[in-house]
Amino acid sequence: MSEGFVEEKVFRRGRRIAVDVGDARIGVAVCDPDGLIATPVETVPAGGRSQARLKAIVEEYDAIEVVVGLPRSLNGKEGPAAAKVRAYAGRLAMLVYPVGVRLVDERMTTVTAAAGLRASGRSSKKGRSVIDQAAAVVILQAALETERCTAPPPGQCADRGPSPAVSRSPRGPRAPAPPHGPRSHARRRRPAVTDPYTAPGLTPGHLGAPVLEPEAAPPGLPYGVEPPDPGRLRTGAACCLSVAGLFGVLAAAAVALFLVWPEGKKPAPDFVGVGTGRVQVSVAQGASITQIGRTLTAKHVVASVRAFTEAAAKSPAGDRIHPGTYTLKEKMPAVAALNMLLDPSNANALTIPEGWRTTQVYTAIDTRLGLAAGTxxxxxEQHLADLGLPASADGHPEGYLFPATYPVTGDSTPLTLLQEMVKEADTQLDGDAVKDAAANNNIxxxxxxxxxxxxxxxxxNPEDMAKVARVVYNRLAKNMPLQLDSTINYALGRSTLTTTVDDTRLDSPFNTYAHPGLPPTPIGNPGRDALRAAIHPADGDWLYFVTVQPGDTRFTDSSDQQRKNVDxxxxxxAQNPSPTPSDPSPVVP
Structure with a gap:
């Protein structure tokens, strides 16, 4: 038997959510924090907004994992239904990250649930939503028992006894092999969906735990392969038989469950009436429905988070609450509070559009707070050190006043708003992706x-932004001047398509006709799409581009073709002498 560390697979305590994905409905179930019993939650209508509702449920229950049933035929094959579920689980994983998403086998769960419903004496038509929830209960209960089956008590390695403190080989000390489970987060990259057919329980492909290449594999064996352990094979076989028997037990349990299944879950606590008093509630950029519900509950606006999230789930526009500060009443019905939040005119906020220059942001703050121009x-300028700018900005806020919608309250000041914008920009720029992209392009x-x-x-538009970023990188790599009219416009404090020969002779470090390389600072405050374009530029050899007319931007690596496009x-x-100021300007050879 080979030596080395084997991770202790201990059952993680915490609530798990299970979903049974169907064409029309999605059943949802949840377990208790100890992972002992799965209970139904609700049935979510399938469609474009279903994943937003599932995200809200995950947040509401503070779940540590989402278990998705993967339908397979009795012989284990996957069909179109399984492909749809896999795609759905992949999108859900991106939405609920960093909460894990795991696929589990769910053969016959709906049949079992329907049988239980019939046993309870209810019509299948009336109980369709109940069937979906019951199927999710069966899926979750099976997943919990399977995970427990593969998780020995703490302090004991799987079928091997206590883990050694150090691994040694005849050649001397050897580095420990990397862990085989999902709980090593040293190299977290991107969300993934665990496939249930590679290993039981939480596999190495679990969300947030990409498989790490093993180190110091025994000579003659490929990475990750160990000599078989007869004891482990026996135990594994016994475990599989136990899991197989478990499904029979679960089927019987499901029938018993439906014999006493309640006609509906208890309504969420909610207020009645029109409310009293006045209270200010701020909704931050990107806040989820559950997060908003928690804020409203803490401010005594609504009686419970669930009442608010359920009201939002029933509203066609329930997930379209704008950031801002709202004046509400205490003890409002959840629906009434939601309706006030859905009206943008009730939001006291400041919106900074993408691409605005710092001077425009300053003016907008003055206007929003009713201050004199220039305040x-x-x-x-007086509080540059208090804005939170990084050292690389050298005291220049341009580029760091991130475009978004910011709540405005009675306590808001120009300084607090600017600090929020810089903080949001830092959040967007933080991470390895920005550093890696910059290094790859030698900037x-x-x-x-x-x-x-x-x-x-x-x-x-995002597609052209990615191409423009590629043109910039290509020209920098060839030591070509960027020759962008937008940089001259920035230096002159204007926005126009008219750039004369005299303009190209402007004595300014922002004149990219006269000065090689990038301008000394950003020329505006880019939004998410522009940042994404700079991090992930399009592939191409382009060196030139020009927007001939709106919607017709042409990219080329040929100077001759570029001259034709410019003509x-x-x-x-000449035919349209009043172009819009936002039209992009041409790059000429």
Missing amino acids: TKGIA SPYGLLAVASLAQAEAD EFNAHR
């Missing part, structure tokens, strides 16, 4: 922010 600019992370601002200024651009300009 925010003066405060920003600094601050330079990448400048590239994003150029893409934001030169394009009006068409000028002809279109």
